[in-house]
Amino acid sequence: MVSVGSVARVLVAATARALRGADCADLSHPSTAGRFPGAPEPVRRAAVVRAAGRVALSVDQAAAVDAERVAGWLVDQYPAAGRFPGAVLGSAHGSAAHLAVALGVPWLPAGFEVTAHWNDGAVDRPDRARDHGAALAGRLLRGNDDVHVRQVHCPATRGALAGATVSLAVRWRRVPAAYARFLADRLDPGAPVLLLRDARTWPVGDAGGGHSFQVGCPASGLDPVDFHPDAPALRQVLRCAGGDSGRWDPPQVSVPRAPAENGVESGFEVSLRDWAVRRGHPVRRVLVPRPEVLSAATADLYRGWLRAAGKTGDRLVVECGRLLDPWQVVRAGLVPYWCENATRRSVSAAEWWLAGSEPFSSVDVLPEPPGVPSPAWAGLPQWLAVAAFGRRRRALDRVAARGYPVTSVPTRRATEVLRGQAYDLPAPPPLPVDVALAALRASGTGQGLLVT
Numbered sequence: 325m326v327s328v329g330s331v332a333r334v335l336v337a338a339t340a341r342a343l344r345g346a347d348c349a350d351l352s353h354p355s356t357a358g359r360f361p362g363a364p365e366p367v368r369r370a371a372v373v374r375a376a377g378r379v380a381l382s383v384d385q386a387a388a389v390d391a392e393r394v395a396g397w398l399v400d401q402y403p404a405a406g407r408f409p410g411a412v413l414g415s416a417h418g419s420a421a422h423l424a425v426a427l428g429v430p431w432l433p434a435g436f437e438v439t440a441h442w443n444d445g446a447v448d449r450p451d452r453a454r455d456h457g458a459a460l461a462g463r464l465l466r467g468n469d470d471v472h473v474r475q476v477h478c479p480a481t482r483g484a485l486a487g488a489t490v491s492l493a494v495r496w497r498r499v500p501a502a503y504a505r506f507l508a509d510r511l512d513p514g515a516p517v518l519l520l521r522d523a524r525t526w527p528v529g530d531a532g533g534g535h536s537f538q539v540g541c542p543a544s545g546l547d548p549v550d551f552h553p554d555a556p557a558l559r560q561v562l563r564c565a566g567g568d569s570g571r572w573d574p575p576q577v578s579v580p581r582a583p584a585e586n587g588v589e590s591g592f593e594v595s596l597r598d599w600a601v602r603r604g605h606p607v608r609r610v611l612v613p614r615p616e617v618l619s620a621a622t623a624d625l626y627r628g629w630l631r632a633a634g635k636t637g638d639r640l641v642v643e644c645g646r647l648l649d650p651w652q653v654v655r656a657g658l659v660p661y662w663c664e665n666a667t668r669r670s671v672s673a674a675e676w677w678l679a680g681s682e683p684f685s686s687v688d689v690l691p692e693p694p695g696v697p698s699p700a701w702a703g704l705p706q707w708l709a710v711a712a713f714g715r716r717r718r719a720l721d722r723v724a725a726r727g728y729p730v731t732s733v734p735t736r737r738a739t740e741v742l743r744g745q746a747y748d749l750p751a752p753p754p755l756p757v758d759v760a761l762a763a764l765r766a767s768g769t770g771q772g773l774l775v776t
Contacts, residue, residue: 325389326397327491328379330437332416334646334735340401342425342651347743351646351735379439380489386440387463391471394436395500402430407512410757413503413596414520415586417615418648418662419622423518425650426629428754430510432503434588435471435495438464447487448567450574453477454529454537457490461535470497474528474585475537479565480544480557481665483696486565493585498595508603516606516757519596521588523613528582529575539574542584545667545700557699564697608761613772615664616673621768623661623677625755628763630657633752639717639745640684642674642710645692647724647738657748659684666694666729671702671710678713686717688745690738693728701729 326333338348381389412424412431424431442456457475464473474493479486507517527548530536540551550557551574559569593609600607612618623640630637635657644663653660661677663670678687689711694701704725711718721741724733765775 325381325385325394325436325438327437327439329646330416331418331646332433332436335416335418335421335431336398336401336433338648338650338735339421339424339431340403342421342654343428343430344403345651347651347655347739348649348735349739351739381438381440383441383460383463386438386460386492387467389438389464389468389494391436391468391494391496392500392502395496395502398432398436399430399502399506402506402510406510408510408515409512409754410515410517411507411511412518412520414518414588414610415522415612417520417522417612417618418643418645418664419618419660420520421648422626422650422653422660422662423622423760425654426626426755427757427760432506434592435493438492438494439489440492442488442490445487445489446567446571447479447484447565448562448569448571449487450477450539450572453486453490454575457492457537458535460490461492462533464492464494465534468494470500471495471534472497472589473535475535476541476585477537477539478541478544479567480540480546480561480698480700481694481696483565487567495587495589495592497589497591499592499599504599507599507605511605514604514606516608517596517600518608518610518757518761519588519593520610520612520618521593522584522586522615523611524584524586525581526584527577528579530578530582536579536582537575538582538585543586543665543667544698545665545669560699608757609774609776610761610764611774611776614673615662616670616677617768617771617773618764619662619673620677620771621764621773623659624681624767625760625763626659629752629755630659635748635752636685638685640678640687640714641742642687642689643738644670644690646735647690647692647733648735649738649742652739652742652745654751655747655749656742656745657751658742658745666691666702667700668702668706669700671706674710675706675713678710683715684713685715686719687711687714688717688719688721688741690721690741691724691728693724693731693733695730695732697730704728
């Protein structure tokens with residue numbers, strides 16, 4: 325039921341493996357968006373759509389989604405025995421997984437992604453996508469009254485798939501019972517719970533009933549105005565996806581600044597606090613204005629953590645999207661910086677952070693190819709500029725770079741690259757939560773990171 329290529333699914337798998345002392349060598353599910361880089365563009369688009377059809381849910385399967393069973397499946401990824409000194413919940417972010425591993429605690433998402441068929445779809449008809457998604461969401465909501473469904477129609481990130489499938493971000497409006505049982509059974513007495521919230525906003529159409537709709541998304545690297553019918557960026561995106569900007573007629577926006585698809589429902593936070601008060605667990609909230617702010621703060625935290633354990637903290641790996649491996653990072657004593665995706669904005673933020681940081685002796689860069697063309701993606705020269713910050717070692721993964729940006733690389737590629745790094749064991753002892761929060765506050769407050 326959970327989309328194979330969704331970031332949240334990969335992050336849970338990677339965090340669970342790291343807590344067991346295992347890497348991500350078995351995570352081999354690439355996106356369907358870029359499996360055919362050598363074919364002419366129309367042929368490639370058709371092949372991509374056929375491949376997506378084999379993994380997307382049918383209408384009946386989407387109606388059968390059980391959000392509570394999904395929550396149970398997520399917590400079952402973690403080791404079956406032992407207790408944890410805390411937990412991290414909330415928005416999907418690669419540095420949240422790294423933070424959880426440094427703390428020695430699980431990470432759990434506040435929602436999950438579902439991809440369903442749209443048999444008569446068109447990438448340039450967001451109005452029809454909204455109508456089809458609303459019907460799907462209505463059937464899904466009949467069996468799940470504790471979720472909100474945010475539909476995202478974004479040809480800039482999904483390419484031709486936006487005309488063949490619909491993407492539904494299913495967000496819990498209260499802590500699911502499986503999460504509550506897991507936390508009650510597995511947390512140490514009085515252990516804190518961290519809630520990470522992505523604070524980005526986006527224009528949304530919400531007529532009520534538990535389904536909302538947005539055209540485009542922050543992860544596209546574009547602004548809401550770039551999805552206007554007259555925008556040059558939209559014309560280029562639709563042309564690459566096989567669409568026509570002349571037919572683009574987005575639905576009306578009712579909420580100009582709603583939490584974007586990676587946000588956390590307010591009811592989820594309220595119910596988490598209520599549960600925590602009854603159980604005697606403090607809840608700490610980390611509000612993230614932009615993904616790169618948490619990435620930079622977590623990288624700084626790792627550097628301090630490694631140096632406090634007598635390690636150099638002088639080797640950096642710049643990860644991207646699903647290309648990450650928290651266990652290999654800890655095993656090699658690396659500092660991780662996570663880019664949400666391959667947009668110029670994400671890569672520029674990494675450059676600015678590196679420019680203002682103490683130099684690293686080595687910089688390894690793992691650029692995840694987005695799989696679809698877009699004017700917002702960073703070129704390979706910009707990724708090479710990130711690697712150039714290394715004083716002695718500067719490495720850009722050639723496999724990820726080959727065929728960039730329309731190829732696709734599985735998560736296990738990050739494992740293959742990081743296995744080549746020298747061992748730096750034993751790993752530092754887990755960070756206490758209060759020490760980690762102090763480090764996040766010291767590093768991120770100036771950039772808008774709010775820790776409460």
